[in-house]
Amino acid sequence: xxxxxxxxxxxxxxxxxxxxxxASINKMCSLISMSEEQAFQxxxxxxxxxxxxxxxxxxxxxxxxxxxxxxxxxxxIIFTICDAGTRxxxxxxxxxxxxxxxxxxxxxxxxxxxxxxxxxxxxxYEADGSKNIFTMTKFLSPKP
Amino acid sequence: xxxxxKKVQDVLVVKPAEKRLDAKVAVxxxxxxxxxxxxxxxxxxLDLSGVDFVDSSGLGAIVSSLKVLGRKGDIVxxxxxxxxxxxxxxxxxxxxxxxxxxxxxxxxxxSR
Numbered sequence: 001x002x003x004x005x006x007x008x009x010x011x012x013x014x015x016x017x018x019x020x021x022x023a024s025i026n027k028m029c030s031l032i033s034m035s036e037e038q039a040f041q042x043x044x045x046x047x048x049x050x051x052x053x054x055x056x057x058x059x060x061x062x063x064x065x066x067x068x069x070x071x072x073x074x075x076x077i078i079f080t081i082c083d084a085g086t087r088x089x090x091x092x093x094x095x096x097x098x099x100x101x102x103x104x105x106x107x108x109x110x111x112x113x114x115x116x117x118x119x120x121x122x123x124x125y126e127a128d129g130s131k132n133i134f135t136m137t138k139f140l141s142p143k144p
Numbered sequence: 145x146x147x148x149x150k151k152v153q154d155v156l157v158v159k160p161a162e163k164r165l166d167a168k169v170a171v172x173x174x175x176x177x178x179x180x181x182x183x184x185x186x187x188x189x190l191d192l193s194g195v196d197f198v199d200s201s202g203l204g205a206i207v208s209s210l211k212v213l214g215r216k217g218d219i220v221x222x223x224x225x226x227x228x229x230x231x232x233x234x235x236x237x238x239x240x241x242x243x244x245x246x247x248x249x250x251x252x253x254x255s256r
Contacts, residue, residue: 015168022197040197040227047199051167100239103215108208111200111235118234 005032005072013054013064013083021068022047025079032072034140041119042077042138048112049081049134057085057132075141076121081134087127088134145172149180155254156185157247165195165202173202177209186217189250193223198231207237218242222250 009024011017022043029039050066058064069080096114098107117123122137146161158180165173180188190206192198210219220242224232232238244250 015166019164019166019168019197037226037230040230043197044199044231047166051199051201055167096235098236100236103211106207106211106240107235108204108211109200111203115200115231115234 003071003073003078006069008067008069010065010067011050012062013058013060013066014062015051015054018047018050018054021050025068025070028070029077032077032140038138042079045116045119045136046079046081048116049079049136052088052112053081053083053085053132053134057083057088059086076137076139079136081136083132084130085132088125088132090125145169145176147173147176152251153255155187155189155251156180157189157191157251159191159193159247160195163195164197164199165192165205166197166199167201170201170205174205174208177205178212181209181213181217186213187254188213188217188219189222189247189254190219191222191247191250192228193225193247196225196227198228200231200235203231203235203237207240210240218254220244220250220254222247 009021011021025046026039026043029042046068053066054060064085067082071078092113094113094117096107096111098105116136120136121139124135126133148159148161150157162169213219222244223246224243242253244253
């Protein structure tokens with residue numbers, strides 16, 4: 001299956017650049033007739049993934065590259081985020097279990113990965129030694 | 145980060161003057177909130193009506209501010225749009241914070 005559209009965006013690894021990337025993703029998703037809610041969710045997932053790369057894989061070094069490829073298909077949209085930073089631990093928790101009444105134990109971090117897992121239909125991570133490749137898929141119609 | 149504030153009786157209204165509350169500004173936002181709390185503001189309305197994007201870092205900074213405040217006061221949220229509301233509902237933070245459609249309604253609730 002070949003994509004009906006394909007675009008690659010590359011930013012330098014600074015948090016200043018992430019809003020530009022996020023706004024671009026949101027606009028692209030709006031153009032393929034996603035709802036405002038869905039377009040926000042796609043922007044959020046890409047922003048969270050890129051923030052993680054900059055903060056953790058690159059340890060806030062600002063001279064590295066973060067590459068985001070977006071592939072549009074009739075029934076899905078696939079985002080691939082590539083970086084050349086530190087390998088991501090594979091055992092990071094992506095649940096968010098807490099008691100909303102328990103003030104002292106409310107979560108302040110680790111919500112990004114939870115949100116990605118909550119919103120996306122498929123997630124795949126691989127590291128080939130020189131590159132980390134994080135792929136997120138969202139089906140545009142009910143999951144086959 | 146640009147933040148507008150105003151005092152309405154005992155309540156401090158905090159309104160970020162930026163469209164995004166995200167990883168880029170989360171640290172400075174939290175520092176400002178901690179400063180407000182440490183200088184005696186214990187009832188805070190956080191007016192997000194001008195904010196159209198919040199990521200997990202921005203939300204974490206709001207949660208962190210509430211934890212700094214502890215049980216000696218409250219932070220309530222006003223004016224969230226549909227996108228920002230999703231962040232609160234997806235993470236169940238809408239069960240942690242009282243949410244109000246407008247700043248005026250939030251002020252009324254805190255003044256009771």
